[in-house]
Amino acid sequence: MTQPLLEVQDLHTVFATRDGTVKAVDGVSFELLAGETLGVVGESGCGKSVTALSIMRLQRPGRIVSGRVLLKGQDLTRMSEYEMREVRGREIAMIFQDPMTSLNPVYRVGWQVAEPTRLHHGWDKKRAMQSAINMLGKVGIPAPESRARDYPHQFSGGMRQRVMIAMGLTTTPEVLIADEPTTALDVTIQAQILELLRHVNREFGTATILITHNLGVVAGMCKRVVVMYAGRIVEAGPTKDVFAHPKHPYTWSLLRSIPRLDAEQHEPLKPIEGMPPNLVDLPSGCSFHPRCAFKVERCARDVPALLQVGESQRAACWVTQAGTELQGA
């Protein structure tokens, strides 16, 4: 087996709040292979964004209390801020949900896209700008030469997200972290951006971590998926298997609760009862147990580890680890 490009090992990130310590990321481990697109799904507050920010060491005011983030074997959590600045942008790029607020409104778009190569490769203005224009064209911005002279407010939401992607790609990083890149966009624009991310993955071979709450986006984009709930990974495996035979009750019930466009008949949805837990005051044992239809006595007592369940998947669930199949009305 080839060595993974990026390995996250038992990562813990906490936030100190007035109400107590929030364990936003509570022992997360996964790996990203070269050239793949890995999906990280979960609802708001599940820790998916904080995991991404922790990889980039941008988790402040949160604190990484333990764990390692290995990029080609090098531990990012131990790097100095100066070394980390070399990694950000050059080796790992990140694009955010809201392209409206992540571009600087007072600089021309071309200049912003050119900045990473000037910084990381030491290119002069002319060369950096030429490559920026080139990249803007590659991400599908029409008339890139003149558009590079425009300011962010002159771009639509979808076009701004393209600019963000171009900015991330100028230094040809090996890892791209896309945090809800299409959530703020309309569906037809979402389709354009997802197609662009597929294209980027093919053309540049950039390994991508795609963070989303949308199970449909994961189904169409990712070969492997990690499902998060209340700061922990509850299930991981090939997308095909996780969607066909989920091994964690959270994944199982989430998939059944969403209306599907291709549904033949109107059937009442089967919601998950209750609501995601308060991270300051997590339930004992498995955090999902108060909402779980399969819970047994042990679930309220002990936290299950993420272990192999079935052929290809891993799940953190006492019930499926004991061999029970998830099924029900």
Added chain:
Amino acid sequence: MPELAAKPLKRAWTTAEPLVSVSDLKVWFPVSSGVMQRTTGHVHAVDGVDLEIKAGETVGLVGESGCGKSTLGRAVIRLLEPTGGTVSFKGEEITHIRGEHLRALRRDMAMIFQDPYASLDPRQTVGDIIGEPIDVHRLAKGKQRQERIRELLRVVGMNPRYADRYPHEFSGGQRQRIGIARALAVEPTFIICDEPISALDVSIQAQIINLLEALQAKFKLTYLFIAHDLSVVKHISNRVAVMYLGKIMEVAPGRQLYQRPRHPYTGSLLSAIPIPDPTIELQRERMILQGDVASPVNPPSGCRFRTRCPRAREHCAEEVPPLESYGAEHKAACFYPLD
């Protein structure tokens, strides 16, 4: 503008007729510029919409941001004054009614908003939020009012004791339940749901959808369900209307729309929606639209979708395609429809 005084219904309305009937409705907003702030143009937010909603049905209204779906909803319940066209409710024209007459109409209609964090006054208790429409319409007082508030909370699946608490003490899903209770307070027949689940977590959305469906059956409600998520709209609606740049492009029962879309915009909208099934996603043909939505200030001539339409020809720029019938309940506005 004709000034109408409060008066009873002109004639008896029967449920065989549409509950709501919108005809050639237009809502334009002025755009001003320059030092003098002179009106230099108009945003054609809603630009000639015809739509009928039958009693007891749910009509879904989908479209991308800025297509005018929310504006249409607000004009239908008279939160916005239409620029042109008419709106009828229970067989009576309500386009320009005022005063007591409008107030009486407000008892028959309600609205549920998208953002449960912004649509509830943080300084009011839940009881006062739900009680406000009861007070405005003088529906109950004192003990009776308190009992009614508690009953409404029970109806939306919340503990009646929560009446004394404040909105910030609740999660998004619970706040949306409070918003629904407030809408039900006037015992309306018609409710506009404007993106009621878009701001909620995935695992909470199904709870609210099921609640809305249960309430519809219980109180014989009619819904106009506005959302951008076609999977949700198709699930909850009897018929779905697809809007683009202020106009309705296609109307059909949900499943028919999915199986056989006629308008190229509907086709591309459907193919853009991800289906949570990797096997299906792998095989799907994608019809990815080029470019962005045109400006509603200066909409394209003829068909508004033509600037992004893969099937557009010269004719599409010259004439506005009318909504034509494709079977009983299926209409589409396209000169070169999909097969």
